[in-house]
Amino acid sequence: MSSPATAQETRWWNGGRSPFNLEYGKLMMWYFLMSDAFTFGAFLISYGSIRFSQNFWPDPNVVFNALPGTGHMNLPLAFVSVMTFILIMSSVTMVLAVHEGHRSNRQGVMKWMLWTILGGIAFLLCQAWEWHHLITGEHAVLADGKIELIGQTMGGNPWGKLIDPAVAQQALATSPPEILAHLAHEYPKEGTTAALDALEKMPANQLLGMIDMEHLHIREKGPIAFGGYFFGITGFHGFHVFSGVIINIVMLTMAAKGVFDRRGHYLMIEKAGLYWHFVDLVWVFVFLCFYLI
Amino acid sequence: MDQQHVTSEVTFHHHVPGPENVKRIWKIFWVLLIITVIELGLGLFLYATDFPHSLDLAIKGVIVILSLAKAFYIVSIFMHLGDEIRNMIMSIVVPLMLFIWFIAAFLWDGNSYKNLRNTYDKHFKERTEQKKDAGKH
Numbered sequence: 001m002s003s004p005a006t007a008q009e010t011r012w013w014n015g016g017r018s019p020f021n022l023e024y025g026k027l028m029m030w031y032f033l034m035s036d037a038f039t040f041g042a043f044l045i046s047y048g049s050i051r052f053s054q055n056f057w058p059d060p061n062v063v064f065n066a067l068p069g070t071g072h073m074n075l076p077l078a079f080v081s082v083m084t085f086i087l088i089m090s091s092v093t094m095v096l097a098v099h100e101g102h103r104s105n106r107q108g109v110m111k112w113m114l115w116t117i118l119g120g121i122a123f124l125l126c127q128a129w130e131w132h133h134l135i136t137g138e139h140a141v142l143a144d145g146k147i148e149l150i151g152q153t154m155g156g157n158p159w160g161k162l163i164d165p166a167v168a169q170q171a172l173a174t175s176p177p178e179i180l181a182h183l184a185h186e187y188p189k190e191g192t193t194a195a196l197d198a199l200e201k202m203p204a205n206q207l208l209g210m211i212d213m214e215h216l217h218i219r220e221k222g223p224i225a226f227g228g229y230f231f232g233i234t235g236f237h238g239f240h241v242f243s244g245v246i247i248n249i250v251m252l253t254m255a256a257k258g259v260f261d262r263r264g265h266y267l268m269i270e271k272a273g274l275y276w277h278f279v280d281l282v283w284v285f286v287f288l289c290f291y292l293i
Numbered sequence: 294m295d296q297q298h299v300t301s302e303v304t305f306h307h308h309v310p311g312p313e314n315v316k317r318i319w320k321i322f323w324v325l326l327i328i329t330v331i332e333l334g335l336g337l338f339l340y341a342t343d344f345p346h347s348l349d350l351a352i353k354g355v356i357v358i359l360s361l362a363k364a365f366y367i368v369s370i371f372m373h374l375g376d377e378i379r380n381m382i383m384s385i386v387v388p389l390m391l392f393i394w395f396i397a398a399f400l401w402d403g404n405s406y407k408n409l410r411n412t413y414d415k416h417f418k419e420r421t422e423q424k425k426d427a428g429k430h
Binding site for chain 1: 310335340353378384418
């Protein structure tokens with residue numbers, strides 16, 4: 001901060017200087033981010049509007065309960081906590097890079113930019129795993145009196161209301177053996193584990209006795225808008241992370257080549273930093289709207 | 294260190310930050326982390342307990358306020374908006390006030406649509422309404 005006297009004597013609106021005391025590029029980055037905030041805001045508010053119009057909405061603790069390498073363990077919100085932590089961490093390394101840029105310390109800028117890029121890539125990999133897990137998941141749903149195995153896609157999702165156990169039992173009794181073989185494979189009763197191809201040769205009534213009904217939760221299909229909003233909004237955010245990583249790689253390369261040293265300032269790092277922090281800021285609200293409430 | 298004169302538009306520069314700036318960054322990191330842990334705790338608390346709907350909404354309200362606090366810290370400290378001059382801050386913050394109407398109007402609208410359907414479409418109501426614990430894993 002300059003001394004208060006300078007700020008008071010400066011005639012901000014007389015022309016020849018920025019009334020905001022900012023150079024053009026940075027100011028425009030701010031205005032771009034503001035418009036981007038309205039884009040994201042519109043998406044999230046549209047989601048909220050649809051959600052408020054429904055009597056039932058999937059419980060995030062039911063949808064997001066998987067962690068890589070833990071199989072069917074019920075670990076609500078564990079993986080998304082990791083993702084959130086990665087993004088906060090990469091925001092910190094970014095602001096440290098900006099700090100070193102103020103001091104015109106090239107080595108420092110490069111070190112922290114590299115960590116920021118790694119954080120961004122780690123986040124994207126997490127998101128790829130999460131999407132893959134949701135899309136390829138096989139969850140039993142009861143639709144039109146038949147048991148189906150579906151994942152979460154734009155066309156439907158398995159996160160509806162839980163089916164009454166008696167009704168579920170009845171639906172299972174009339175299900176084809178392929179479905180029962182899958183269920184017996186995914187939810188085996190104690191001591192009945194068998195390979196999928198062995199199960200597929202068994203008759204239906206034998207398979208029925210091998211399914212662990214305690215842990216098999218059969219639901220209705222969930223509200224159809226859930227998948228589209230989830231993939232649309234987290235995808236749009238993921239695309240921002242991706243483009244942020246690209247921008248950061250360009251900045252790292254420029255710093256390494258000494259472009260900013262020749263210019264005499266590291267203002268480009270600040271602009272890239274603004275974008276990166278915005279990505280973190282959006283995640284705060286995506287995290288809030290999809291995972292927490 | 295004399296900060297380079299970048300462009301003629303810029304009247305004065307913020308002084309070159311020292312170690313106290315790094316300290317502030319890490320402090321905000323811990324603030325963000327702790328708020329996030331509290332949010333997660335409240336989220337899991339909602340899952341583990343079986344409160345009446347109104348108390349659930351109150352807890353969700355607390356989570357929303359905590360998220361707004363995180364947004365404030367990110368914008369003000371990490372993006373250095375808090376260090377800019379007042380004219381600049383206002384040109385960003387005032388347009389964002391539109392969100393107050395935007396959120397209220399559209400959530401209200403969605404809610405009103407639900408109430409109308411529940412009133413006039415009993416089939417919709419029966420098919421989709423449920424007790425809270427029925428959605429549990």
